[in-house]
Amino acid sequence: MCLGVPGKVLAIDGMVATVDFFGVSRSVRLDVIDEPVTAGDYVLNHVGYAIRKIPAQEVDATLALYDELLREAEREDLMAADVRGEIGGDPTDKDG
Amino acid sequence: MAEPGDAKIALKHGAGGRAMRALIKDLFVDHFDGIGGPGIGLAAMDDGAAIPLGDQWLVVTTDSHVISPIFFPGGDIGRLAVSGTVNDLAMMGATEVLALTCSVIVEEGFSRADLERIRDSIHETCRTACARIVTGDTKVMGRGEIDGLVLNTTGIALASRVVPDSGLRPGDVVILSGTAGDHGMAVMARRHELALDHGLRSDVAPLNAMIRGVLAAAGDAVVAMKDPTRGGVASALCEMAQKAGVGITLDGPSVPIKAGIRAAAELLGIDPLIVANEGKALIGVRPESAARVLAALRGHPLGRDAAVIATCTSERPKQVILETGFGRRLLQEPEGEPLPRIC
Amino acid sequence: MAEGGSQERALEFRDPRKGRELVGLLTRLCAEIGRAPISVMHVCGSHEQAIARFGLRASFPEPLDVIMGPGCPVCVTDMPEVDEAVALALSGVRVATYGDMLRVPGTAKSLADAKAEGARVDVVYSVGQAVDLARRTNEEIVFFASGFETTAVATAAALLAGTPANFSVLAAHKYIPPVMEIVAEMPDTRIEGFLAAGHAAAITGWGVFEQFVERHQIPVVVAGFEPLDILAGLACLLELIRDRRPTVVNAFPRCVTREGNRRAQEALWRVFRPIGGRWRGIAHVPNGNLRLRDEWAHVDARRRFKIDLAGLWSYAPPRLTAECICGDIMAGLASPSDCPLFGGKCVPDKPVGACMVSSEGTCRIWHEYGGRPDLRV
Numbered sequence: 001m002c003l004g005v006p007g008k009v010l011a012i013d014g015m016v017a018t019v020d021f022f023g024v025s026r027s028v029r030l031d032v033i034d035e036p037v038t039a040g041d042y043v044l045n046h047v048g049y050a051i052r053k054i055p056a057q058e059v060d061a062t063l064a065l066y067d068e069l070l071r072e073a074e075r076e077d078l079m080a081a082d083v084r085g086e087i088g089g090d091p092t093d094k095d096g
Numbered sequence: 097m098a099e100p101g102d103a104k105i106a107l108k109h110g111a112g113g114r115a116m117r118a119l120i121k122d123l124f125v126d127h128f129d130g131i132g133g134p135g136i137g138l139a140a141m142d143d144g145a146a147i148p149l150g151d152q153w154l155v156v157t158t159d160s161h162v163i164s165p166i167f168f169p170g171g172d173i174g175r176l177a178v179s180g181t182v183n184d185l186a187m188m189g190a191t192e193v194l195a196l197t198c199s200v201i202v203e204e205g206f207s208r209a210d211l212e213r214i215r216d217s218i219h220e221t222c223r224t225a226c227a228r229i230v231t232g233d234t235k236v237m238g239r240g241e242i243d244g245l246v247l248n249t250t251g252i253a254l255a256s257r258v259v260p261d262s263g264l265r266p267g268d269v270v271i272l273s274g275t276a277g278d279h280g281m282a283v284m285a286r287r288h289e290l291a292l293d294h295g296l297r298s299d300v301a302p303l304n305a306m307i308r309g310v311l312a313a314a315g316d317a318v319v320a321m322k323d324p325t326r327g328g329v330a331s332a333l334c335e336m337a338q339k340a341g342v343g344i345t346l347d348g349p350s351v352p353i354k355a356g357i358r359a360a361a362e363l364l365g366i367d368p369l370i371v372a373n374e375g376k377a378l379i380g381v382r383p384e385s386a387a388r389v390l391a392a393l394r395g396h397p398l399g400r401d402a403a404v405i406a407t408c409t410s411e412r413p414k415q416v417i418l419e420t421g422f423g424r425r426l427l428q429e430p431e432g433e434p435l436p437r438i439c
Numbered sequence: 440m441a442e443g444g445s446q447e448r449a450l451e452f453r454d455p456r457k458g459r460e461l462v463g464l465l466t467r468l469c470a471e472i473g474r475a476p477i478s479v480m481h482v483c484g485s486h487e488q489a490i491a492r493f494g495l496r497a498s499f500p501e502p503l504d505v506i507m508g509p510g511c512p513v514c515v516t517d518m519p520e521v522d523e524a525v526a527l528a529l530s531g532v533r534v535a536t537y538g539d540m541l542r543v544p545g546t547a548k549s550l551a552d553a554k555a556e557g558a559r560v561d562v563v564y565s566v567g568q569a570v571d572l573a574r575r576t577n578e579e580i581v582f583f584a585s586g587f588e589t590t591a592v593a594t595a596a597a598l599l600a601g602t603p604a605n606f607s608v609l610a611a612h613k614y615i616p617p618v619m620e621i622v623a624e625m626p627d628t629r630i631e632g633f634l635a636a637g638h639a640a641a642i643t644g645w646g647v648f649e650q651f652v653e654r655h656q657i658p659v660v661v662a663g664f665e666p667l668d669i670l671a672g673l674a675c676l677l678e679l680i681r682d683r684r685p686t687v688v689n690a691f692p693r694c695v696t697r698e699g700n701r702r703a704q705e706a707l708w709r710v711f712r713p714i715g716g717r718w719r720g721i722a723h724v725p726n727g728n729l730r731l732r733d734e735w736a737h738v739d740a741r742r743r744f745k746i747d748l749a750g751l752w753s754y755a756p757p758r759l760t761a762e763c764i765c766g767d768i769m770a771g772l773a774s775p776s777d778c779p780l781f782g783g784k785c786v787p788d789k790p791v792g793a794c795m796v797s798s799e800g801t802c803r804i805w806h807e808y809g810g811r812p813d814l815r816v
Contacts, residue, residue, distance in 0.1 A: 015600075024363050029567065031596040032703040044641060044694055047586075047593045048565035051703055052641045052694050069674055070460050108788070349455060421455030422462075422666045423494030426809025431788070 006054055009041045017050065019043060112326030113431045117141060117335075136188075136260060143184040143322060144251075146258040153258050155190035157181055158250040166210070166244055168286045170279075170298030171374075173247055174217030179374060180325070181251040182225045182302040187261070187321045187377065190253035191308040193227035199248040200232065204239045214245070225302035227251070259311075262339035263320035264380045270336075270344065270406040271389055273306065273377045273399045274299065275352045276329050280371030281360050296356055299375035306396040310379060313392035320380030327430050328370040332378050333406060333416050334429040343412040349421045352401040369418075370430040380408075454667065458498075461670035466500040468677035475502035478629050479676055480622065480771050482510040482615055483636035484799020485664050491808040493666045505673070506771040508622055510636070512587045512613050513539045513797035514769055515718040519748065520611045521545035524583045526746050527609065528558035533576075534609075535561045535569035536583040539797045542790065549796075550583075566597040573606035581740045585611045589639045591729050592703045595710035598738060609740040612729035614713050615639060616647050621724055623655040627772055630657065632676040637663040637691040642707075644699025648687045656685040663691040710735055719793060720766025765792035768801050775802040782806060 007019040007026070017037065019028045026045070030037060033050045037043060043050040108115040120141060131137025135153070136146040144157030161177045171179075182193055198218065202211070222228060264270070278299035285296050303323070311318060320340065324332035329351065337344045346369075353361075353368050361368045375398060381389050386404055393399030406416075416427040469477060481487065487507045490496060499505060509515050522545040528534045534550065541562060542551045554560040563569045566582060573580040584594045591612035598608070615636070622628055635648060640661045648659040658679035662672025672690045679686060689695050709732070716728035731739045740746075762780055767773035775781045775794070785791040787803055794800035 021359075021363050024360065029596065029600075031600060032592055032700065032706050034700045034702040044638065046589050046638060048567050049593045049596055051589065051592065051638070052700055054693050069671055070457075070464060418494065420493045420666075422458040422670070423496065423498035425491065425494035425497065428807065428809055 006042055006044050009037055009039050009043060011039055012037065017043070019045060019050070021045070108431055111431060112331055113429050115431060136258060140260065140262070142261050143187040144190075146188060146255070149254070152254045152256055153190070155185055155188045155253045155255050155258065156250070157184040157188070158248065159184065160246060160248040162243070162246050163283065164243065165283070165286055166214070168298055169282045169296060171300040172214055172217050173245060174214035175221045176300050176374060177247040177249045178218055178221040178225065178227065179300050179302045181249040182221075182227055182304050183323050183374075183377070185251050185253045186302075186304040186307040187259070187323050188255065189257050189259035189311065189318075189321070190255035191304040191311065192253055193225060193304065194252045194254060195230040196222065196227050197248075197250040198229045198232040199234070201235045201237060201242060201246040201248075203242045203244050204236055206245060211245075214247075221302060225304055227302075257316070259318055259321045260339075261320055261322040261336055264336055264340040264342050264344075264408050265319065266342055266408050266410040267383055268319060268342075268380050268408045269383050269386050269404050270333070270408070271379045271381060271386065271393070271402055272324075272329065272351065272405045273303070273379065273393050274375070274401045275354045275357065276324070276373060276376070277353060277357045277361060277368030277371040279374040280328065281357050281364075281366070281368065284364070284366070284371075285360065296360060299373060301375035301398055303375065303377055303398060306393065306398050307377060309392045309396055310389050313388045314381060314385045317382040317385030318379060318389065319382065322378045324373045324376055324378055326372050328368070328372055329378065329405075330367070330369045330416070330427050331429055334427065336378070336380065337408075337416050338414045340408075341413050342408040343410065343414070344406050344408055344416045346406045346416055346418045346427060348418055350403055350405045352403050369427070383407075457667055458670060461667065461674055462498045462500075464674045465503060465670065465677060468674065468681055469500045469502040472502070472677065472681045476504040476629075477502050477631060477677070477680065478504045478506060479632040479634060479673070479680075480506045480508040480630045481634040481636070481662075482508040482619060482622075483634075483639070484511040484797070484804070485638070486510065486634060486636065486662070486669065487801060487804050488799065489664050489666060489669055491804045494808075495666065495669065499673075503673070503677070505634075506630070507768075507801045508771045509618050509718060509721055509769040510615075511769070511794065511797050511799040511801070512585055512590070513537075513543055514765065514793040514800045515613060515618075515721065516540070516543065516585055516611050516793070517717045517719045518544075518546045519717075521549070522547075522748050523741070523746050524581075524609055524611075525550055525553050526748055526750065527581055527740065527744060528553040528560055529556070529750075530744075530747065531558075532579055532581055532744060533559040533561065534581050534583055535563045535572055537585055538562045538564070539799070540583060540585050543793045543796045544790070566594050570597055570602050570606055573603045577605065579605050579607070579743075581607050581609050581744070583609045583611060585613075587612065587639060588614050588707065588729070589642050591711055592642055592707050595706040596703075598710050598735060599706055602738060607738045607740040607743050608731060608735075610711070610730050612711065613718065614727055614729055616643070616651065617713075617727045618718065618721060618724050619651060620655075621721060621727075622771060623651070623657055625770065625772075630771070631680050632657055633659045634669070634672050634676060635659050635661045637661055637668070637694055640689075640691065640695045640699065642700050642703045644697050644704075645687050645689045645695055646697045646699070652685050652687055658685050658688070660688045661691050661695050663694065718769075720769045763792040765794045765802070768794055775805045778802070 007021040009017050010020050011018045015030050017028050028045050029049050035053045042054040044052040109119045125138050134148050136142050144155050146153040146155050159180045161173050163173050166173045282296040282298045322332045333344050393402035417424050418427040525545050525548050542549050550560045569582040645661050660672045660676045662668050675688050675690050711729040712732050713726035714728050714730050715725040718724050736742050764773050764778045780791055785795050790796045794802035
C-alpha cells in the first residue's frame with residue numbers, strides 16, 4: 001500500500017491533483033482534504049487520497065522542535081554535570 | 097541449503113542469491129569433475145574460470161541474457177551481453193579481451209529491424225571494449241516457445257594474475273566504482289511502465305579499460321573484485337564475505353547514489369543496495385593502497401563517483417553489517433527480484 | 440528544482456548527526472529514569488519498518504524496549520474475515536485486494552491459494568483501481584477492504600463519490616484506538632507509554648488519545664516516520680515517563696492537529712460504523728472493526744452475496760499453525776526471535792502466520808532486515 005508519502009501539488013483538475021513525489025508524478029484525489037489546495041502546496045498522500053496539507057513552515061517547526069529538545073537536554077545536563085562534578089564520576093554516554 | 101523438496105525449478109533459482117547458488121552446487125557442481133590442478137573452476141563459482149596456460153592464466157566466462165524489456169533507457173540487451181562478459185573477465189583481472197562468442201536464440205516473428213539495432217549495439221560496445229566477436233550460433237524457435245530473444249556471450253582473455261572474489265582479509269577496504277542502483281531501477285521503471293520524470297538510465301558499460309588502470313596503479317594490493325549485478329551491492333558483498341570468511345561493515349551513507357535513483361527507490365519502496373548494476377565494480381584493496389585505487393578510478397569517466405564503502409573485519413565473519421547512520425543491522429542476502437511497491 | 444526542494448527537506452529528517460544527538464538524549468533519559476526495562480509500544484507497521492530499516496534498535500539504550508504492538512492491519516485480520524473473501528473468490532466472484540492480503544492464510548486457504556485454483560483475484564494499490572476495474576467490466580467486483588482507519592477513509596471517499604452497480608465492498612477495516620485500550624489493560628503488560636502513528640493521527644487528530652491517557656495514566660506521543668521523528672518522539676515519551684506526566688504530546692505538528700481532518704472523519708463515519716470483533720491473536724476488540732452502515736447495504740458484499748464458509752471449514756488447519764505465536768507477537772508479549780518457526784519453517788516464501796506475510800508484519804520486517812534488529816556491537 002502507498003502509505004503516507006508527502007508530495008508537491010503541480011496542477012489541479014476538479015477533484016484530482018497531479019502531485020510530484022521526488023520527481024514522480026501521480027494522480028491524487030482531493031475528496032477528503034480539509035483545506036483548499038493550490039499548485040505549490042505540499043500534501044500527505046495515503047492510498048491515492050490527499051489527507052492533509054503540510055504547511056511549508058511546519059517542516060522548519062518540526063526541525064526546530066528537535067533542536068529545542070536537544071538544547072533543553074543540554075541545559076539540564078550542564079546543571080547535572082555541576083552536581084556530578086562535585087560527587088565525582090563521568091556522565092559520558094555509551095555510544096550507540 | 098536448497099530444500100530437497102524443490103522438485104520444480106522456481107524463479108528464485110535464477111535470482112542470483114542463495115537459492116541460485118545452492119541449486120548450482122547441488123545440481124551441477126557436485127556432479128561435474130573439478131578443475132584438477134591449479135586454477136579457478138566451477139566449484140569456486142567466481143565471475144569466471146581461470147586455467148593455467150604457460151606462465152599466464154586463460155580466463156573464461158559465459159553469460160546468458162534474458163532481460164526484459166530488450167530496449168531500456170541507457171542500453172539494450174546487446175550492450176548488456178557484451179558488457180556483462182567483458183566485465184566478468186575484468187573482475188577476474190583479465191582486461192585484454194582475446195575474443196567473444198555470441199549465440200542468438202530468436203523467437204519467430206521477432207522484428208529484423210530490432211535485431212539490427214541490437215547488432216549495432218553489440219558492435220559499438222565491442223569497439224569500446226576492444227573486443228571482437230569471433231564465432232557464434234543462431235537458432236530460431238517457434239512463436240511463444242521463447243520470450244523474444246536470448247543472447248549468450250562467452251569471453252576469453254589472458255591474465256598474468258587472477259583476482260578472485262574471495263581474497264578479502266580483515267583490514268582491507270572495499271571500493272565501489274560509482275553510483276549504485278542505476279541499471280536495476282531504470283529497467284524496473286521501464287518494465288512496470290512507471291513514468292518517472294527524472295529519466296533514469298542504466299549504467300551498462302564495459303569496465304575493462306577502467307580496471308586496467310586500477311591494476312596498473314595498485315597491482316597486488318587489489319585482492320578481490322566482483323561486479324554487483326543481480327542482487328546488487330548487497331548480494332555481492334554477502335558473497336565476498338562468505339567466500340573470504342571475513343566480516344564486512346558497509347557504511348550506508350558512503351554509498352554513492354544518484355538523487356533521482358534515491359527518489360525513485362524511496363517511492364517504490366526498493367533498496368538501491370539490492371538492485372542490479374551493470375557498469376560498476378566492487379574492488380577489495382589493502383588499506384594503504386586505497387587512495388591510489390580511488391585516484392585511478394576517478395581519473396576514468398566511468399569511475400568519477402568512486403568511493404570507499406566498506407571495511408573488512410575479523411568480527412562476525414561471513415556477515416555483512418550495514419551502518420545506516422542511525423544504527424546498524426545485518427544485511428541479508430536478497431532473494432528474488434525486488435518488486436516495486438507501486439502507488 | 441521542485442524535486443530538489445522537497446527532497447532536501449525530507450533529507451533533513453535523516454541527518455545522522457542529529458540522530459546521534461537524539462540517541463544520546465535517549466540514553467541520558469533512561470539513566471534518569473533509572474530502571475530497566477522501560478517498555479514502550481508503537482502500533483504502526485510503518486514505524487516498525489523505519490526502525491528496522493535504519494537499524495534503530497541497535498542504537499536504543501539498553502533499558503529501552505520498543506515493542507511493536509498490533510499495528511499491522513493485515514496481520515490482525517481474523518481468519519473468518521479472510522475466509523469470507525476466499526469463499527467469495529472460490530464461488531466465482533472476482534475479488535480485488537491490496538497486495539498484502541493475497542497470501543494471508545485463512546482457516547484453510549489464502550486468496551493466493553484460491554487464485555492458484557482458478558479463482559479471479561486482482562491485486563490493486565488503491566480502492567480507485569478496484570472501482571476502475573468495475574467500470575471496465577460487466578462482472579461483479581468485490582473490493583476486500585482491509586487496512587486501518589486511514590485507509591478506510593479512502594474506501595469511504597470512493598463510495599461517497601459514487602461507484603458502479605457491479606462494485607461492492609467486503610469491509611474488513613480496523614480501528615486502532617480501541618486496541619490500545621486492550622493492550623493497556625492486559626495483565627502481562629508493562630507498557631509505560633505509546634508512540635502513536637502520525638498518519639492515522641493526521642486524520643483522527645491527537646485529541647482521540649486524551650481520554651485514553653486520562654483513563655490509563657499512560658503518556659502518548661504522536662510521531663512521524665523519519666528516523667529523526669521516531670527518535671525525537673521516543674525522547675518526548677521518555678521525558679513524560681520520567682516526569683510522570685500522563686499526557687498527549689504531538690511530535691508531528693507538520694501533519695497532525697488536535698482535531699485532525701474533520702472532512703475525512705465525516706466521510707469515514709458516514710460510511711462506516713465501529714463494531715466489536717475479533718482481531719487475529721487479540722480476541723475481542725470492542726469497536727475495533729469497521730463495517731458498512733445500513734445506508735450502504737446496497738454496496739455491502741456481505742448482503743449482496745451469500746458467502747458459504749462451511750465448505751472451507753471442512754479442511755483441518757495445517758499443523759504448523761499451532762506453533763505460530765503471531766498472536767503473542769502482535770500483542771507485544773513476544774518477539775519474532777522467540778518463535779521456534781521464525782526464519783526456519785516460517786519465512787516470507789513459505790509463511791505460516793500473518794506476521795510473516797504482510798509487509799507491515801513484525802516477523803516479515805525483522806526477517807527482511809536481518810532477523811536480529813537488536814544488533815549491538
